[in-house]
Amino acid sequence: MSDNTIRTTSSRTVSATPRGLFIDGKTVAAGPRDLMEIRSPGTGDVVESVLLxxxxxxxxxxxxxxxAFRSPDWAGLxxxxxxxxxxxxxxxxxxxxxxxxxxxxxxNGRPIRETRAQLARVPDLFRYNAGLALAKRDDVIPVEGExxxxxxxxxxxxVANVTPFNHPLLIACRNLAPTxxxxxxxxxxxxxxxxxTTLRLAELFSEAGLPPGVFNVVTGNGAVTGRALSSHPGIRKLVLTGGTEAGRLAGAAAASNFARQTLELGGKTPVVVFDDFDVDQAVNYAAFGAFVGAGQTCVCAARHIVQRTVYDEFVEKLAKKTAAIRIGDPFDVETQMGPVISERQRQRVLDYVAIGKSEGARLVAxxxxxEKLSNGGYFVEPTVFADVDAGMRIAQEEVxxxxxxxxxxxxxxDAVRIANDSPYGLAAAVRTRDVARAHRVADSxxxxxxxxNDHHRVDAASxxxxxxLSGIGREFGKEAFEAYFDVKAVMLNVGDRPFDWYDMGAADVRLN
Structure with a gap:
């Protein structure tokens, strides 16, 4: 029997008064319009309502x-x-x-310990991009002639910025900063x-003096609000983090108006573990990579590809560690894993458990x-299947x-072949102490x-x-910053030679 237990020690709520959207530097009253209920995954309770x-x-x-883009208050800076x-x-x-x-x-139900560790670094995204703005230089290009x-x-x-539920503020800000x-x-x-948190951040930035219209927020679902935004002829760039199908639909809509795109989509991250790497450390990384954020990350360590000489030991130790993870109230600092985002998402996980069993894989955790669920939260045990074939659905499809x-x-x-046997290609990890092999496998x-020898690490510069199918374009780093610009080429004739293309006697006249 699993040692996982639900721990509930606190209940936090905010006002249930309906909230409007944020446009032109101010909150727009909800009024008599369609609303969406916002539920806390930790309890299932409605904590707020927002506009559809x-x-x-x-x-x-x-x-x-x-x-705002054309306003002197912003464009004139x-x-x-x-x-x-x-x-x-x-x-x-x-x-x-x-x-x-x-x-x-x-x-979003992530344990407060995770939330603190993640969001504490987000302000530096703005500082890094401010530095890139100061360092930006345009080019003088040597060309033939005068x-x-x-x-x-x-x-x-x-810029249309469509963000997901798993890292709401981090992913919003990694694009707000270069914007x-x-x-x-x-x-x-x-x-x-x-x-x-996105609505609150818009309020805070407006109070800090961000000109009206620079940062607007529209709330709603993908079918109505998302479609209207991604297909709007007024957007010049679409940035979306989400599932591959959502990216396909939104990307096609934005492409109809020739908006440039950065799409970070699905993943089925392979982790290759060689037998020269400490098994206990490999298991610690495996649990972190697979279960941080309740596994709701595009870089979740979803496929552990383990050398057969240490396979049994790895499976046994990972199962034991997984069973000991403390599940519970996200506000309890002792909680190690919180709920998934919704009942629908929990059922998806349970459906894949059934699929794994039907495919003949061995459920080990x-x-x-x-069992000790004491509230209405969307909790599900962290799950490990062993003896999995690379072609099984549980090894191919994102859960x-x-x-x-x-x-x-x-x-x-064989490890490289299995790792690449996926329609996705967002992230991967390699565990080995052989430096040459580490680089060789990383290249392949x-x-x-x-x-x-790590997992899930990010940096504003990387x-x-x-x-x-994991998307196009890059976020973070100078690659992301540069994608927010159009390039204009200016060519100045610095010579004073007369020019008349239609003088048929002229010699050495260049056409282009």
Whole structure:
């Protein structure tokens, strides 16, 4: 029997008064319109209601962002002034972190310990991008002939930022930071499950002096609000983090207006464990990679590909560690794993448990709703399947919950083949003490992010994004910042030679 137990020690709520959207620097009253209930995953209780924004609401937000983009109050800022202001936003966010920790934990159910560890680093995203803005230089390009040719990078305009429920504030801010530092404006549509911290951040930034219309928020679901935003002809860039199918639909809509795109989509992260790596340490990384955020991350350690010589030991120790993870109230500092986001998501995990059993895999940990459930939260035990074949559905399809599988391998080439046997290519990890093998395997795995002897690490300077069905473009780093600009080339004729193309006697006239 599993040792997992539910621990409930506190109940946190916020006002149930319906909230409106945030447009043009102010909250728009909800009024007699369609509302969505926002539930806390830790209890299942309704903690707030927000608007289901219509296409008309989205249009108003995009128009506000477009007007702000051209306004002297924003467009007229010098690079240095804007960079100072973006640094000020980092300070404002830092000053309100305690409030944001609690609101985020209430809204998405991650344990407060996880929330603190993650959000404490978010203000530095703004500081890093402010630095990139100060360091930005355009090019002078040597060309043939008597010409001075140079480039100018200009902010693209209105950015649609569609964010998920798993890291609401982190993912919003990793795109807000380059948006503001570049001089763009934005309309953010947070997940219908987790809009609360995004709405609060918009209020805080407005109070700090961010000009009206630079940061707008529309709340709603993907079918109505998300579709209206991604297909709006006024957006010049779409940034979306979500499932692959959502990215396909939103990307196609944005492409109809030739908006550029950055899409971070699904994943089925392989972790290759060689027998020269300490098994206990490999198990610790496995549990962290698979179950942090209740497994609701695109880089969840979903496939552990373990060398057969240590396979049995790895499975036994991972099962034991998984069973000991403390599940419970997200506000309890002793809680190690919280709930999944919704009853629907919990049922998805349980459905994949049934699929795994039907495929003949061996369930070695979890797979159930905890027996000592004492409230209405969406809890499910962290789950491990062993003796999995790489072609099984549980090894191919993204579950997006606390769910991982273990697959044996013999030779290095087999491990690489299994790791690449996936439609996804967001992230991967390698566990080995052989430096040459670490680099060799990292080079061979088809993924945009590779961790060697670690997992789930990010940095504001390191690009983040995937291959194949895991999306296009990069977030974080200078690669992300530069994607918020259009490039204009200027060519100046510095010579004084006469030119007349239609003088048929002229010699050495160049056409282009």
């Amino acid at each position: 924004c219509s296409a008309e609401d989205v249009d108003a937000a995009v128009q506000s962002a477009a007007q 010098s690079v240095r002034t804007r960079a100072r202001f973006v640094n000020k936003l980092a300070d404002v966010m830092e000053a309100h972190l305690e409030e944001l920790y609690e609101l985020e934990t209430l809204n 010409y001075l040719t140079y480039t100018k990078r200009l902010p693209v305009g209105v 503001f530092a570049s001089g763009c404006t934005t309309v953010v549509k947070p997940s219908e499950y987790t809009p609360l 979890g797979g159930r709703i905890p 997006f919950g606390p769910f991982t599988v273990v697959i044996p391998f013999d030779a290095e080439e 795995i088809e993924a945009g992010i590779i961790w060697i 690009p983040w994004g995937g291959f194949k």
